[in-house]
Amino acid sequence: MSTAVSRGTSPVPPAGQPRLTVLSGPSGVGKSTVVAHMRKAHPEVWLSVSATTRKPRPGEREGVQYFFVEDEEFDKLVANGELLEWAEFAGNRYGTPRKAVLDRLEAGEPVLLEIDLQGARQVRETMPEAQLVFLAPPSWDELVRRLTGRGTESPEVIERRLKVAKIELAAESEFDTTLVNTSVEDVARELLALLS
Ligand SMILES: Nc1ncnc2c1ncn2[C@@H]1O[C@H](COP(=O)(O)OP(=O)(O)OP(=O)(O)O)[C@@H](O)[C@H]1O
Numbered sequence: 001m002s003t004a005v006s007r008g009t010s011p012v013p014p015a016g017q018p019r020l021t022v023l024s025g026p027s028g029v030g031k032s033t034v035v036a037h038m039r040k041a042h043p044e045v046w047l048s049v050s051a052t053t054r055k056p057r058p059g060e061r062e063g064v065q066y067f068f069v070e071d072e073e074f075d076k077l078v079a080n081g082e083l084l085e086w087a088e089f090a091g092n093r094y095g096t097p098r099k100a101v102l103d104r105l106e107a108g109e110p111v112l113l114e115i116d117l118q119g120a121r122q123v124r125e126t127m128p129e130a131q132l133v134f135l136a137p138p139s140w141d142e143l144v145r146r147l148t149g150r151g152t153e154s155p156e157v158i159e160r161r162l163k164v165a166k167i168e169l170a171a172e173s174e175f176d177t178t179l180v181n182t183s184v185e186d187v188a189r190e191l192l193a194l195l196s
């Protein structure tokens, strides 16, 4: 069953030109879960690895989930123009390394970014042909359940992320497409279709 709502506001790139796709949505909605599920079946889908000042969660590895950097290193990345976009999210900074993304697009390959609303807005400004996909929860209560149930954040951080989530949910109409994450399998299939 399709969960997709399409608004299609971004210009479609010329035929043959690879597309940049941005996946956003509130913390805990399931972005990483959906992308991991899709890439398990389709490892050829290229996902940008962001830099972050957040500390690694148990099991997260350098260069896989993120490039984990200190504040000073992140300052340098910003100052040297090495980030395509960056944002502060719930007390940490996150940014997309520019070169890897541009190299990939130049090589004719689609690119997927998993970033927050502020980053999505920056990409829309600088690369208007990018398609923006919003991942929405089936309900607010389910979002709270997922974020809490993940067990990776303290109650204070969960509170902070849920505050941001309200702002993110209110911005859904800025996105070209909304996918509702009821079923990981369904959404992963729909996302794959949007990428190709
Ligand atoms: N469709 C789903 N049904 C039930 N649980 C789900 C579903 N999708 C994801 N989850 C669970 O929700 C939790 C949060 O998922 P995930 O970490 O992928 O979210 P996220 O959007 O990437 O969060 P963040 O932005 O904080 O990184 C995980 O425990 C995951 O297993």
Ligand SMILES: Nc1nc2c(ncn2[C@@H]2O[C@H](COP(=O)(O)O)[C@@H](O)[C@H]2O)c(=O)[nH]1
Pocket (backbone or CB within 6 Å): 024, 025, 026, 027, 031, 050, 051, 054, 085, 086, 087, 089, 094, 095, 096, 114, 115, 116, 117, 118, 119, 120
């Ligand atoms: N603007 C950017 N946001 C990013 C980037 N990488 C990840 N994120 C988003 O941050 C929050 C929190 O992530 P978490 O791993 O600490 O749970 C989430 O919305 C991510 O999508 C980035 O490069 N730029």
